[in-house]
Amino acid sequence: MEIGIIGTGNMGRSLGILWAERGHAVFFGSREPDKARQAAELAGRAARGGTNDEAARFGQVLLYAVRQPPSEVFTSTDVLDGKVLIDCNNRETPEGFAFEPPSRPSLAEKVASDVPAARVVKAFNTFAQEVFELSPLPLKEYGVSVFVCGDDSDARQTVSTLAEDIGFVAVDCGTLRNAWMVEATGDFIRLLIADRGRGPYATISVRELPRADSERLGGRKSGYK
Amino acid sequence: MEIGIIGTGNMGRSLGILWAERGHAVFFGSREPDKARQAAELAGRAARGGTNDEAARFGQVLLYAVRQPPSEVFTSTDVLDGKVLIDCNNRETPEGFAFEPPSRPSLAEKVASDVPAARVVKAFNTFAQEVFELSPLPLKEYGVSVFVCGDDSDARQTVSTLAEDIGFVAVDCGTLRNAWMVEATGDFIRLLIADRGRGPYATISVRELPRADSERLGGRKSGYK
Numbered sequence: 001m002e003i004g005i006i007g008t009g010n011m012g013r014s015l016g017i018l019w020a021e022r023g024h025a026v027f028f029g030s031r032e033p034d035k036a037r038q039a040a041e042l043a044g045r046a047a048r049g050g051t052n053d054e055a056a057r058f059g060q061v062l063l064y065a066v067r068q069p070p071s072e073v074f075t076s077t078d079v080l081d082g083k084v085l086i087d088c089n090n091r092e093t094p095e096g097f098a099f100e101p102p103s104r105p106s107l108a109e110k111v112a113s114d115v116p117a118a119r120v121v122k123a124f125n126t127f128a129q130e131v132f133e134l135s136p137l138p139l140k141e142y143g144v145s146v147f148v149c150g151d152d153s154d155a156r157q158t159v160s161t162l163a164e165d166i167g168f169v170a171v172d173c174g175t176l177r178n179a180w181m182v183e184a185t186g187d188f189i190r191l192l193i194a195d196r197g198r199g200p201y202a203t204i205s206v207r208e209l210p211r212a213d214s215e216r217l218g219g220r221k222s223g224y225k
Numbered sequence: 226m227e228i229g230i231i232g233t234g235n236m237g238r239s240l241g242i243l244w245a246e247r248g249h250a251v252f253f254g255s256r257e258p259d260k261a262r263q264a265a266e267l268a269g270r271a272a273r274g275g276t277n278d279e280a281a282r283f284g285q286v287l288l289y290a291v292r293q294p295p296s297e298v299f300t301s302t303d304v305l306d307g308k309v310l311i312d313c314n315n316r317e318t319p320e321g322f323a324f325e326p327p328s329r330p331s332l333a334e335k336v337a338s339d340v341p342a343a344r345v346v347k348a349f350n351t352f353a354q355e356v357f358e359l360s361p362l363p364l365k366e367y368g369v370s371v372f373v374c375g376d377d378s379d380a381r382q383t384v385s386t387l388a389e390d391i392g393f394v395a396v397d398c399g400t401l402r403n404a405w406m407v408e409a410t411g412d413f414i415r416l417l418i419a420d421r422g423r424g425p426y427a428t429i430s431v432r433e434l435p436r437a438d439s440e441r442l443g444g445r446k447s448g449y450k
Contacts, residue, residue, distance in 0.1 A: 014442040042443055101405045102326045133437035142434050172421055173413075180326045181416065184409040188398075191406065192431060196397055201434040206417060209367050209426040212358035217239040218267055 004059025007066035014132040029055025080118040088124040090186040097195035108179035121150035122179040125186040128200035139167035145205035149173035229284025232291035254280025305343040313349040315411040322420035333404035346375035350411040353425035364392035370430035374398035
């Protein structure tokens with residue numbers, strides 16, 4: 001797949017390198033093209049680097065790893081039409097990790113309203129950069145969730161496949177209206193990692209347990225089928 | 226420990242039975258004392274049943290499993306002074322699971338402001354009743370998180386011990402101002418269980434991965450130590 005990385009900070013660089021290692025064609029973009037080319041060098045021969053505009057033109061899938069709205073990042077947002085745009089952003093960390101509840105529109109909904117012709121998917125915002133160093137193995141052993149939501153189900157599927165390529169387990173969270181929950185989970189894991197001392201290898205994941213064969217607790221089911 | 230169960234619905238009945246099975250003295254309370262006595266019969270000889278007032282007087286630790294504020298549940302809330310009051314409630318599920326973001330005060334903060342002399346702890350709101358049927362074994366194998374927050378650290382510790390008694394892993398989430406995150410996690414898992422089809426054995430947990438020994442991704446750490 002052709003993947004454009006918009007913003008070559010920690011998240012963009014790490015994910016771009018991992019996807020390049022798995023055989024995808026990756027173009028790193030940055031406001032500072034030299035930084036993008038340095039990331040491309042780390043990623044090897046399948047990667048190139050340049051401007052954000054060039055990265056956006058290159059990719060069918062774009063990782064959006066900058067905080068500004070797309071209309072301030074690209075010369076024209078027409079280049080995003082129809083593309084899968086992965087928003088991996090979290091809110092700024094407040095003083096003392098004193099997060100207030102999120103509101104709607106969520107960060108991802110704001111991106112989507114800025115570029116309505118793009119297919120925006122929220123994903124990759126619920127772990128620290130250090131987790132990527134385990135990819136794809138031994139990361140695969142741990143079944144770490146990537147929570148994925150977006151209004152276009154094909155786009156969600158594409159992003160889920162890219163998550164599984166590098167050792168994560170994709171969790172389908174439905175439409176973009178649910179992005180506030182995924183973003184709140186990003187706040188929560190950062191609180192646990194940094195404020196509660198769990199460290200950068202703490203992750204949060206969904207797991208299905210085996211069905212119980214007992215009904216000793218009175219047998220009234222939760223109604224969740 | 227003496228544990229009072231306030232409200233003998235699914236949550237109260239299940240947790241009360243499990244704690245009684247682990248050797249705690251449990252008193253079930255209900256607006257309908259006959260229902261409470263039926264739960265006590267399921268729980269065996271270490272358990273009794275009666276009114277909510279009686280259950281509150283009995284316990285050092287109280288599971289608060291009703292939706293009304295304490296001032297509407299007890300004849301006098303003086304009985305709660307100094308007690309550990311575990312709020313395990315979630316918001317009502319909206320039509321179509323279209324959860325809006327939470328606001329503050331959270332449910333747990335509202336309980337705490339209603340009874341400021343109680344030591345309120347948020348916990349046990351992030352899984353379906355079916356998960357309890359696995360307790361304590363094989364539940365213990367799966368390391369399912371119980372997210373615990375409250376302003377009194379001794380009270381958090383007490384609740385964490387009670388969670389671990391029945392096979393969960395307690396996750397210290399800090400003070401009650403963070404309860405909105407735990408409640409949002411309760412919304413999120415209900416969305417996944419019911420709307421996204423994951424079923425009642427889907428759980429959400431924190432796990433720490435092993436430290437990576439590679440630094441191939443450029444080595445700039447997240448800053449989370």
